[in-house]
Amino acid sequence: MMNEKSELDRISVGESLIVEHIGGESEMCRRLEDLGLTVGTEVTCLMTSPLGDPRAYEIRGAIIALRQRDAAGVVGMRQSRGEDRDEAER
Amino acid sequence: MKRSDEHTVSRLIALAGNPNVGKSTLFNALTGMRQHTGNWSGKTVGCAMGECRRGKNSFRVVDLPGTYSLEARSEEERAARDFICSDTPDLIAVVCDATCLPRNLILVLQILSVTSKVALCVNLMDEAEKKGICVDLSVLERALGVPVVGLSAARNRGIDEVVTLLETPVDNPRALRPEGDAAALAELAERIAKDAITNQMNKEKDPACRDRVIDRVITSKRWGFPLMLLLLAAVLWLTMVGANLPSKLLSNGLFWLEARLLDWMAAVGAPHWLTGALILGVYRTVAWVVAVMLPPMAIFFPLFTILEDLGYLPRVAFNLDRCFARCDACGKQALTM
Numbered sequence: 001m002m003n004e005k006s007e008l009d010r011i012s013v014g015e016s017l018i019v020e021h022i023g024g025e026s027e028m029c030r031r032l033e034d035l036g037l038t039v040g041t042e043v044t045c046l047m048t049s050p051l052g053d054p055r056a057y058e059i060r061g062a063i064i065a066l067r068q069r070d071a072a073g074v075v076g077m078r079q080s081r082g083e084d085r086d087e088a089e090r
Numbered sequence: 091m092k093r094s095d096e097h098t099v100s101r102l103i104a105l106a107g108n109p110n111v112g113k114s115t116l117f118n119a120l121t122g123m124r125q126h127t128g129n130w131s132g133k134t135v136g137c138a139m140g141e142c143r144r145g146k147n148s149f150r151v152v153d154l155p156g157t158y159s160l161e162a163r164s165e166e167e168r169a170a171r172d173f174i175c176s177d178t179p180d181l182i183a184v185v186c187d188a189t190c191l192p193r194n195l196i197l198v199l200q201i202l203s204v205t206s207k208v209a210l211c212v213n214l215m216d217e218a219e220k221k222g223i224c225v226d227l228s229v230l231e232r233a234l235g236v237p238v239v240g241l242s243a244a245r246n247r248g249i250d251e252v253v254t255l256l257e258t259p260v261d262n263p264r265a266l267r268p269e270g271d272a273a274a275l276a277e278l279a280e281r282i283a284k285d286a287i288t289n290q291m292n293k294e295k296d297p298a299c300r301d302r303v304i305d306r307v308i309t310s311k312r313w314g315f316p317l318m319l320l321l322l323a324a325v326l327w328l329t330m331v332g333a334n335l336p337s338k339l340l341s342n343g344l345f346w347l348e349a350r351l352l353d354w355m356a357a358v359g360a361p362h363w364l365t366g367a368l369i370l371g372v373y374r375t376v377a378w379v380v381a382v383m384l385p386p387m388a389i390f391f392p393l394f395t396i397l398e399d400l401g402y403l404p405r406v407a408f409n410l411d412r413c414f415a416r417c418d419a420c421g422k423q424a425l426t427m
């Protein structure tokens with residue numbers, strides 16, 4: 001799977017993103033930083049709620065729910081799905 | 091309390107840490123009944139203070155509000171930050187979640203950049219074990235330069251070690267003094283955590299892990315809402331139906347007692363107004379309230395606590411957030427019960 005730049009709210013469930021830039025409201029940026037979401041962190045989308053928003057992400061070992069408008073501010077390199085990556089490594 | 095001639099100003103320990111790491115559980119384990127809640131002066135933030143006693147030694151403990159970072163964003167976080175940065179506590183015991191060390195260590199590093207009077211209590215060691223996370227406390231101790239203790243506050247394991255740690259004055263000459271911005275600290279926290287954690291099979295990310303499977307069902311489009319309505323309806327039903335019998339028994343018992351009390355008052359020759367005020371007024375009202383309110387509360391709160399301990403309630407907030415957002419509120423407000 002190709003690695004490409006994407007916003008966090010656009011990746012699919014099961015996919016990861018390596019953060020390159022956190023935009024949006026500064027309050028939220030700092031909050032995200034506190035929770036461990038900094039440049040270079042890998043974030044994985046784990047699941048979405050029944051109505052589609054918010055979605056749950058794995059950030060540094062914790063599961064954090066982010067709303068779509070806040071996740072949209074996080075931009076980074078989309079990573080191939082875990083299984084595909086393991087396959088490629090083998 | 092000690093006699094004044096033996097009295098020395100007892101040590102003041104502050105319990106800091108991220109929200110939901112078990113600070114309050116530890117606080118309760120340390121202080122037992124010797125605690126009281128109040129307010130931080132000038133603020134609306136509640137604070138719990140207590141005393142921990144073991145043998146001849148005792149020290150005071152303050153349970154600070156949970157905070158993710160010293161960059162305070164809310165009143166609670168400000169209260170915590172101000173206290174930590176002041177010279178008041180003799181020691182800051184930072185409580186960490188062993189299952190989430192990289193994030194928890196960010197606060198530890200921030201605190202270390204302000205003071206070296208720090209000790210680390212790594213809680214939820216049992217939970218970490220269940221998830222296959224093995225934390226090497228000695229690595230943490232070496233990396234941070236402060237004493238580290240592992241515990242499971244909820245299971246009452248490691249509490250004695252914590253008390254020993256907090257009783258003795260510490261001087262951490264080799265304490266780490268981290269510098270840098272948020273990103274640098276996060277990097278450092280990640281590195282230290284990585285070194286300290288061995289044999290970790292990162293189960294959280296593993297979609298096949300049992301918790302994730304359950305989560306996907308609870309938050310799924312098809313089952314999410316029906317399950318939630320079913321569970322909450324079940325709690326309500328159990329509360330109402332389960333409370334019927336105890337309410338009836340209590341009511342019968344308390345009103346039998348009322349009759350006896352009335353007889354006694356008459357036999358003793360008490361004036362009508364006194365009987366009216368005390369028995370028909372005070373006692374009857376209290377009896378009604380106890381008979382009607384106590385059984386449902388005695389059933390509802392334990393059931394609710396079970397849901398909370400299972401971790402189900404955050405999933406409820408997660409499911410409902412969008413609906414609440416439409417009313418300019420947030421999912422967490424579903425739990426303001």
